[in-house]
Amino acid sequence: MKRYLITGASRGIGRELAEKLAAPDVHLLLHGRDTVALSHTRKAVEPQCAKVVLLIHDLATPVGVSDLIAEVGDEPIDLLVNNAGVAVVKPFPEITAIEWEQTVGVNITAPFMLTQHFAPRMSPGSSVVNILSIAAKTGFPNWSAYCTSKFALEGFSQSVREELRDRKIRVINVYPAATDTDIWNHVEGNWPRDKMISPKDVATAVAYALSQPADVALENITLSSLSGNL
Numbered sequence: 001m002k003r004y005l006i007t008g009a010s011r012g013i014g015r016e017l018a019e020k021l022a023a024p025d026v027h028l029l030l031h032g033r034d035t036v037a038l039s040h041t042r043k044a045v046e047p048q049c050a051k052v053v054l055l056i057h058d059l060a061t062p063v064g065v066s067d068l069i070a071e072v073g074d075e076p077i078d079l080l081v082n083n084a085g086v087a088v089v090k091p092f093p094e095i096t097a098i099e100w101e102q103t104v105g106v107n108i109t110a111p112f113m114l115t116q117h118f119a120p121r122m123s124p125g126s127s128v129v130n131i132l133s134i135a136a137k138t139g140f141p142n143w144s145a146y147c148t149s150k151f152a153l154e155g156f157s158q159s160v161r162e163e164l165r166d167r168k169i170r171v172i173n174v175y176p177a178a179t180d181t182d183i184w185n186h187v188e189g190n191w192p193r194d195k196m197i198s199p200k201d202v203a204t205a206v207a208y209a210l211s212q213p214a215d216v217a218l219e220n221i222t223l224s225s226l227s228g229n230l
């Protein structure tokens, strides 16, 4: 039996990933905060996989991350997907200290703590997937908090990848362009959803990377929309 932990599995890319990775020999550990939305994910994946456990924790604080780690327990996991994320989008003078801290907490500290705890306990052949963004490589106006967090996670995961290479643990970094999910509901402005890629496209690419032979690492995946950058 394989154990897969996906953060932010209640909606968007995380939910699609859960659906894509569900299999009879897989025990899915699905994290989120919204219990109703997470139950919808459970309903969609339960018939396809061996077992589903829902983990409800706020990852904006280290205590929430520690609680999640404790609930997952000591048994090693075979896959960690650092997917949960927030986007505060506004001119940098308007970003509040709380918004900054939450962005750092969910987008950087949580993946750091989860990787630090789980990766050393993983067996060879296991994987860590980080859902970054094209905003991990390029700055955009009004996205300073988000870009800061994704650039930081990029540096962390590139370094950790090298530390884990000898142990045959793959670190797969994913850089989606604008993807049509709820994350855009709170972003001011007129964003053409029809030009965005879908969360299913992202999940399909991740599943492809994970399906490679254990000694092959498809390490970086950038997904763009042919409709052009937004």
Ligand SMILES: NC(=O)c1ccc[n+]([C@@H]2O[C@H](COP(=O)([O-])OP(=O)(O)OC[C@H]3O[C@@H](n4cnc5c(N)ncnc54)[C@H](OP(=O)(O)O)[C@@H]3O)[C@@H](O)[C@H]2O)c1
Binding pocket: 007, 008, 009, 010, 011, 012, 013, 014, 031, 032, 033, 034, 035, 037, 057, 058, 059, 060, 082, 083, 084, 085, 086, 106, 131, 132, 133, 134, 175, 176, 177, 178, 179, 180, 181, 182, 183, 184, 199
């Ligand atoms: N959509 C895009 O355009 C896009 C592009 C590139 C990269 N990404 C990245 O893809 C990842 C998934 O985003 P998405 O587009 O699927 O967004 P989404 O639909 O808004 O989903 C975000 C997920 O993160 C969880 N989350 C947010 N804040 C949290 C907190 N404080 N504690 C615990 N969980 C929290 C949410 O859980 P609850 O809803 O249960 O609170 C939800 O499951 C993020 O890392 C995002 O940066 C997105």
